[in-house]
Amino acid sequence: MMRIAIFGTGLLGTSVGLALRAAGFKGSIVGWNRSRGQAETALAMGAIDSIGADAIATAKASQVVLLAVPIFATLDLMEQLALVLGPEHLLTDVGSTKAQITESAGRLFNTPDRAAFLPGHPMAGKERGGANLGDANLFRGAVWLFTDNPLWERSPQSADLAKIWREWVIGMGARTIDLGPQRHDELVAWVSHLPQFTATALSALLESEVGDAPELKHVGGRALREMTRLGASPWSVWRDIAHTNTDAIAAALQALEQSLAHIRENLRTPELRDEFEKANRFRRE
Known part of the structure; x- marks a missing residue:
C-alpha cells in the first residue's frame, strides 16, 4: 500500500x-x-x-x-x-x-x-x-x-x-x-455520547445561571474544568452523531435523568453513600 x-x-x-x-x-x-x-x-x-x-x-x-x-x-x-x-x-x-x-x-x-x-x-x-x-x-x-x-x-x-x-x-x-454496528452504537452511546451531552448540558446550564459572574473563573477549580471540558466540542460534529444514534443516546440520557433524580431524592439518606460506592468501584475498575 x-x-x-x-x-x-x-x-x-x-x-x-x-x-x-x-x-x-x-x-x-x-x-x-x-x-x-x-x-x-x-x-x-x-x-x-x-x-x-x-x-x-x-x-x-x-x-x-x-x-x-x-x-x-x-x-x-x-x-x-x-x-x-x-x-x-x-x-x-x-x-x-x-x-x-x-x-x-x-x-x-x-x-x-x-x-x-x-x-x-x-x-x-x-x-x-x-x-x-x-x-x-x-x-x-x-x-x-x-x-x-x-x-x-x-x-x-x-x-x-x-x-x-x-x-x-x-x-x-x-x-x-x-x-457489530448495532452493538457499537449502543456502547458508544454510553461511553462517549452520554459524557458529551452531559458536559454540554452542564456547560449550557452554568452559562445560563452564572456565566456572567465575574468570580466564576476564580471559584471554579479543577472539578469544573474537568466536567465542562467537552462543553467546547463543536455542534457541527455532534449534530450528525445525535441524528444517527438518536435512540441509543436518548435511552442513555433517560437513564442518567433517573439516576440524578434518585440522587436528588436521597441527599440525606444512606442511599447517597451507595451511589458514591458504586461510582468509586467503577473508577477503580
Whole structure:
C-alpha cells in the first residue's frame, strides 16, 4: 500500500497522517478538504504530501481512502465514490456511529466489481478540532473499532488492503476491536455520547445561571474544568452523531435523568453513600 488519500484534514485526518509518518509509512499521503485552509495547515505540518484539487480524481488515484469528515459528509461521499472506485480500492472512515455507515457500505460497496468499505472508529480525539491540533500520538493506547464485513472473499485485493490498513492502525499505536454496528452504537452511546451531552448540558446550564459572574473563573477549580471540558466540542460534529444514534443516546440520557433524580431524592439518606460506592468501584475498575 503506497497511496493513501485522507478526506478531511481536521483533527483526526491530520493526526492520522502524522501518526502514519511516525510509524514509518513511506508512501504518498494526499489530503482533500472542503476548506483549503485546513489542508494547507496539514501540509505545512507534514501530515500530507500534497493537496488534492478534485475529490473524485484524488480517490481514484489512491489505494486507500480514509473519510475523516462528519457522518453526513461521509454518507454523501460514499454515494459519490461508489460508482467510480473499483475492487483495487479500499475506503474506510472514522465516524462515531456505525449503523448507517455500515448499512450504506453493504448497499454501495463490497461487491466483486466495486471498492471495499471497512467501517472504523478510533476512540480518540479532543474537545476542539482543526488541523493545527493534529497529534502523531493521538491514537497511541487508544482502541480503534471496526465493524467488519464478512464479504471480503468476494474481492481478495480489497481484503489484502483491509488487512494492511489494520496493520498500519496498530502501527499508529492503537488496539483494534471488531464489533457489530448495532452493538457499537449502543456502547458508544454510553461511553462517549452520554459524557458529551452531559458536559454540554452542564456547560449550557452554568452559562445560563452564572456565566456572567465575574468570580466564576476564580471559584471554579479543577472539578469544573474537568466536567465542562467537552462543553467546547463543536455542534457541527455532534449534530450528525445525535441524528444517527438518536435512540441509543436518548435511552442513555433517560437513564442518567433517573439516576440524578434518585440522587436528588436521597441527599440525606444512606442511599447517597451507595451511589458514591458504586461510582468509586467503577473508577477503580
